[in-house]
Amino acid sequence: xxxxFSAEEDAxxxxxxVFLKAELPAPLRxxxxxxxxxxxxxxVEWQKILYRxxxxxxxxxxxxxxxxxxxxxxxxxxxxxxxxxxxxxxPFALRMVAPVLMSFATAEQQAYFxxxxxxxxxxxxxxxxxxxxGSDLASLRTSAVRDGAHYxxxxxxxxxxxxxxxxxxxxxxxxSTAGRPQQGISFLLIDMKTPGVSVRPIVMVDGEHEIxxxxxxxxxxxxxxxxxxxxxxxxxxxxxxxxxxxxxAGIGNCKRELARLKQIAAAQPAGGRALIEDPxxxxxxxxxxxxxxxLEITNLRVLSKVHNEAGAxxxxxxxxxxxxxxxxxxxxxxxxxxxxHDALPYVREGLSPDWVPGPLLAxxxxxxxxPLSGRYFNYRKTTIYAGSTEIQxxxxxKMILGL
Amino acid sequence: xxxxxxxxQQAMQATLQRFVARDYDFEAQxxxxxxxxxxxxxxxSQYAELGLLGLPLPEEFGGLGGNAVDVMVVMEQVGAGLLxxxxxxxxxxxxxxxxxxxxxxxxxxxxxxxxxxxxxLALAAYEPAGRYELSHVAATAxxxxxxxxxxxxxxxxxxAPSADAFIVSARDSGATGASSGVSLFLVPRDAPGxxxxxxxTQSGSRAGDVQLAAVTVGAEALIGTVGQGLVPxxxxxxxxxxxxxxxxxxxxxALNQATLAYLKSRKQFGVAxxxxxxxxxxxxxxxxAEEQARSMTIIAAVNAHADGAxxxxxxxxxxxxxxxxxxxxxxxxxQMHGGMGVVDELIVSxxxxxxxxxxxxxxxxxxxxxxxxxxxxxxx
Numbered sequence: 099x100x101x102x103f104s105a106e107e108d109a110x111x112x113x114x115x116v117f118l119k120a121e122l123p124a125p126l127r128x129x130x131x132x133x134x135x136x137x138x139x140x141x142v143e144w145q146k147i148l149y150r151x152x153x154x155x156x157x158x159x160x161x162x163x164x165x166x167x168x169x170x171x172x173x174x175x176x177x178x179x180x181x182x183x184x185x186x187x188x189p190f191a192l193r194m195v196a197p198v199l200m201s202f203a204t205a206e207q208q209a210y211f212x213x214x215x216x217x218x219x220x221x222x223x224x225x226x227x228x229x230x231x232g233s234d235l236a237s238l239r240t241s242a243v244r245d246g247a248h249y250x251x252x253x254x255x256x257x258x259x260x261x262x263x264x265x266x267x268x269x270x271x272x273x274s275t276a277g278r279p280q281q282g283i284s285f286l287l288i289d290m291k292t293p294g295v296s297v298r299p300i301v302m303v304d305g306e307h308e309i310x311x312x313x314x315x316x317x318x319x320x321x322x323x324x325x326x327x328x329x330x331x332x333x334x335x336x337x338x339x340x341x342x343x344x345x346x347a348g349i350g351n352c353k354r355e356l357a358r359l360k361q362i363a364a365a366q367p368a369g370g371r372a373l374i375e376d377p378x379x380x381x382x383x384x385x386x387x388x389x390x391x392x393l394e395i396t397n398l399r400v401l402s403k404v405h406n407e408a409g410a411x412x413x414x415x416x417x418x419x420x421x422x423x424x425x426x427x428x429x430x431x432x433x434x435x436x437x438x439h440d441a442l443p444y445v446r447e448g449l450s451p452d453w454v455p456g457p458l459l460a461x462x463x464x465x466x467x468x469p470l471s472g473r474y475f476n477y478r479k480t481t482i483y484a485g486s487t488e489i490q491x492x493x494x495x496k497m498i499l500g501l
Numbered sequence: 502x503x504x505x506x507x508x509x510q511q512a513m514q515a516t517l518q519r520f521v522a523r524d525y526d527f528e529a530q531x532x533x534x535x536x537x538x539x540x541x542x543x544x545x546s547q548y549a550e551l552g553l554l555g556l557p558l559p560e561e562f563g564g565l566g567g568n569a570v571d572v573m574v575v576m577e578q579v580g581a582g583l584l585x586x587x588x589x590x591x592x593x594x595x596x597x598x599x600x601x602x603x604x605x606x607x608x609x610x611x612x613x614x615x616x617x618x619x620x621x622l623a624l625a626a627y628e629p630a631g632r633y634e635l636s637h638v639a640a641t642a643x644x645x646x647x648x649x650x651x652x653x654x655x656x657x658x659x660x661a662p663s664a665d666a667f668i669v670s671a672r673d674s675g676a677t678g679a680s681s682g683v684s685l686f687l688v689p690r691d692a693p694g695x696x697x698x699x700x701x702t703q704s705g706s707r708a709g710d711v712q713l714a715a716v717t718v719g720a721e722a723l724i725g726t727v728g729q730g731l732v733p734x735x736x737x738x739x740x741x742x743x744x745x746x747x748x749x750x751x752x753x754x755a756l757n758q759a760t761l762a763y764l765k766s767r768k769q770f771g772v773a774x775x776x777x778x779x780x781x782x783x784x785x786x787x788x789x790a791e792e793q794a795r796s797m798t799i800i801a802a803v804n805a806h807a808d809g810a811x812x813x814x815x816x817x818x819x820x821x822x823x824x825x826x827x828x829x830x831x832x833x834x835x836q837m838h839g840g841m842g843v844v845d846e847l848i849v850s851x852x853x854x855x856x857x858x859x860x861x862x863x864x865x866x867x868x869x870x871x872x873x874x875x876x877x878x879x880x881x
Contacts, residue, residue, distance in 0.1 A: 099570045100503045101803055107502075170502065377871075384874045388797070388822045395796035402502045417789050494788060495781035499761055 580751025
């Protein structure tokens with residue numbers, strides 16, 4: 099039993115810290131630490147900075163331009179980025195479509211797409227869910243019909259994250275209705291500028307535009323954009339999910355939110371003392387802190403098993419997803435709760451860096467307050483997306499417990 | 502970073518599993534619990550032969566110099582086998598305290614005998630009105646020519662009936678709850694004025710109330726420094742709490758296995774009840790609770806002998822977390838076994854009772870949640 103990082107891993111952590119201190123733009127850092135809205139340019143800029151440093155894709159193999167990190171190094175990097183106020187890299191390109199391309203795409207496809215992912219030139223989004231296919235993804239109906247050198251795509255994708263910025267979308271489409279639903283699905287890459295693709299914003303519970311419906315109306319996609327074999331898309335989709343679900347405990351992010359929660363609770367006045375001194379509120383913090391302490395070790399147990407036995411993470415990542423999403427929800431909820439009646443004002447301008455509160459609001463509504471209620475509403479998504487808590491429990495029951 | 506048990510630890514684990522299967526199955530355990538002394542003297546001798554009794558003790562006193570992770574390995578099997586012997590009390594808690602704080606003379610006199618299975622110790626520290634506070638010491642220690650005179654009442658002293666000697670906390674100065682002014686003494690079982698009134702516990706082992714009526718001991722009976730006994734006492738109890746977490750973990754693991762097997766075998770409405778999603782999801786939650794409790798138990802074991810706030814944070818955090826996980830797993834295991842969960846003839850109810858009593862031992866979830874939060878502020 100050895101919970102310590104190796105000397106090399108400690109040195110790597112120090113290296114990441116030095117890098118963040120030197121390279122993370124100060125305004126980006128401040129916006130992150132105050133939980134403000136980030137723009138597309140912020141994320142693209144950060145990806146380009148990482149790329150110039152050779153860290154554009156930490157865990158990609160070096161032959162694809164990655165840094166070739168171990169799972170433990172990636173964990174250290176994520177943790178330091180979260181603590182240091184650097185944004186997390188979006189998973190859609192780096193952790194979702196890229197591993198599929200590396201394993202199943204042609205050399206030509208790899209040579210075209212992977213470098214542009216690495217450099218931040220291409221923004222990718224995901225086309226999986228449909229209005230009638232959520233947790234039961236295999237029942238999807240968006241069709242791709244072969245017509246000469248093209249597929250003609252018709253249908254609707256939904257719950258698409260940040261597709262309003264995307265250059266490309268990777269889609270699961272139906273190329274056959276024969277056999278089981280899983281057997282007629284293909285994995286198709288579609289240029290968002292293709293005629294017939296339209297994006298309709300879905301305004302979320304917090305009033306923000308983060309997700310979209312995407313409509314495909316007779317969209318002609320070159321057959322060269324098919325990944326792997328026709329009707330084998332479900333296999334690739336499952337492969338993708340395994341990659342998506344590694345590192346999904348979000349330990350670094352949770353640690354930052356816990357620290358933020360304690361700062362807020364220490365700053366919030368509560369009838370002559372700080373809120374953090376209220377035993378009831380303190381108990382709320384302690385309980386979620388304990389869940390996080392446990393999950394950090396559980397996460398490292400999974401990572402070190404992968405690391406020491408050179409295996410792939412198994413269905414135990416479902417545990418990490420369930421607990422990680424519940425913990426971050428609770429932390430965000432307590433931040434909102436800590437505000438008391440200052441949770442009520444809906445000050446949308448407060449999400450921007452240049453906002454200045456009016457003279458009265460300034461007396462009781464601190465700089466950290468504007469995003470908190472909206473974040474609470476927004477974060478309900480975390481136990482729903484990427485395989486809901488219920489789907490994850492199904493996976494544990496079936497794959498681990500054999501029920 | 503490596504979370505695997507070493508080869509030696511795995512060997513110890515396998516040895517104990519074989520021991521339980523061969524000599525300490527459920528039927529045997531029930532018989533030991535119902536016997537007059539409430540445990541198996543034969544098993545105790547076997548522990549000595551296996552090296553368990555000296556495992557965490559220094560090598561110079563006949564021990565093996567093991568660490569808290571070694572103890573964790575043992576205690577998981579103590580839990581799974583519902584072992585009744587005073588291992589935690591005598592070896593981990595009391596001998597551990599002596600190894601840390603007693604004079605070399607006392608260590609030489611006692612530790613080899615503990616390791617050999619010839620001497621059992623118990624801790625007489627908690628008092629009737631003190632709940633889980635070790636600093637609540639109303640028992641008094643007055644200096645007498647060449648020694649001390651001890652008076653007071655110690656409540657629910659674990660394994661008191663079988664103890665050959667007690668470690669007693671008594672106050673030489675200060676108010677009842679003060680952190681200084683507490684001293685520790687070794688008091689032989691047959692000291693005049695010491696009486697033990699014994700009872701069985703809900704989980705089968707034995708305990709008792711220890712009355713000290715002007716018990717006199719020599720100056721050499723003092724453990725550690727006069728008036729500063731609370732520090733080594735708290736450290737020793739923390740190490741015992743880490744071990745207790747591992748015992749609870751072993752039980753949770755056994756209960757989850759039993760419940761899972763039951764879900765697969767018990768048929769209602771023509772199908773195994775494990776096909777019902779309402780039960781599958783709760784079983785998944787029990788699995789998660791066990792895994793998370795294992796992580797906290799590891800944290801406690803690795804920090805069991807650390808100093809001050811780091812130790813308190815780890816140990817109290819683990820005790821609070823494991824306590825709530827154990828409550829969940831225990832109650833759910835009973836519920837999912839239906840009527841079979843609440844009968845004496847199945848081991849499930851006995852696991853449940855032991856888990857419940859573990860949360861009442863050395864501080865419950867509420868107590869340790871508060872101590873966890875307080876540990877952000879260093880005290881020693």
